[in-house]
Amino acid sequence: MPLFLLPYPVIDPVMVHLGPFPIRWYAMGYIVSLIAGWLIAARLARSDALWGDVRRPRAERLDDLLVYVAFGAVLGGRTGYVLFYNLPYFLQHPLEIPQVWNGGMSFHGGLTGAALGAYLFSRREKISFLSVGDLCCAVAPIGLFLVRIANFIKPELWGRPTDVPWAMIFPGAGPLPRHPSQLYEAGLEGIALGIILALAVRAGAFRRPGLTSGLFIGLYGLARIFCEFFREPDPQLGFLFGGATMGMILSVPLVLLGALMVFYSLRRARPAARDLAAEGR
Structure with missing residues (x-):
């Protein structure tokens, strides 16, 4: 038992x-x-200075984008949780699958569903999917922060037992003091990632389609893997192999995909730049 404990x-x-x-x-x-x-994305979409000549979603069409992404995130998040985290239980209790208000959402499934919604929107509006994804990813840390705080309030997804001075005893988690891992995730996935993406956008990331999305996906994956070392694995799964958790395994492809997207967006020559080079300007 640590000498000091923060009261939950x-x-x-x-x-x-x-x-x-x-x-x-x-x-x-x-x-x-x-x-x-939605409000911040509309403001970003109206800024010509951030996008240059890159075609982006019109601010007045973001209502539709919100519907596409929200529906995809909720459907994908719940589907991912059912499939990856608790399939045997939900096969026995199928009526509980739509009860999202009781908790049980997978970020990785939600990201997949939101990406599908953004893709359908981009096809309808005839806009680059990468640019639509960049706009969505630039504001995504807001949701990550608020949902992790909600996890802390519930409480759920608490951390592993520890003796650090800021450990807490969570209701329903037994008598052992634990890491407040929900707050770690809120800080890294929400605040830190949000600041990095804001700085990247101000530095011109929207002018390179896919760069903001790649940074978000890759850095989220790294942050999630790091936080999983302090987070108690889901009891129905536990540790899978070699101390790995489901969250770690699902995040590895995100890191790789994010790195590829960043590399591609930085290496890809802008058409305007090629034209200017050909003209000797």
Whole structure:
């Protein structure tokens, strides 16, 4: 037992009751992140200085993009959780599959679903999928931060036992003090990643389609792998092999894909640059 412990701030997981309907912090995290992301994305889409001559989504069409991405993220997130994290249970309790308000979402599945929604939107609007993805990824850390805070409030996805001075005893996690791993993820996946992407966008990342998306995917994968060393594995899965967790395994392809996207976007010559070079300007 560590000499010092931070008291866990017990917060009702239900934010407010609207008549007989409970509004949970978990659901509110998704709602606020979607609205905030939509507002910031609209502001980014209107900035000619950030995009140069790259064709991007029109700000007035982002309502449709929000619907595509939100639906894809929720459907993909729940599907990913069912398939990767708890398939035997849900095969026995299929009626619980749509009950997303009780928790149980996979980021990797949500990312896949959101990417599919962004792809369908890009096809309909006849815009580069990479540019649509860049805009979405630039605001995605908002959602990561808020949902990880909601995980902390619930509480769920707590950390492994530890003796660090900031350890906490989580309700429902037994008597051992644990890492507040939800806050680690909120800090790395939300705040730190958000700052890096904001700086990249200001430096002209939108002018190279795929660069912002690649940075987001790759850096998220690295942050998730790091945080998994402090996070308690899902009890129904435990450690898979060699101390690896499902979160680590699913994040490795993200790191590789992100690195390839960054390399491709930096190496790819812009058409305008080629034209100018050919003219000797």
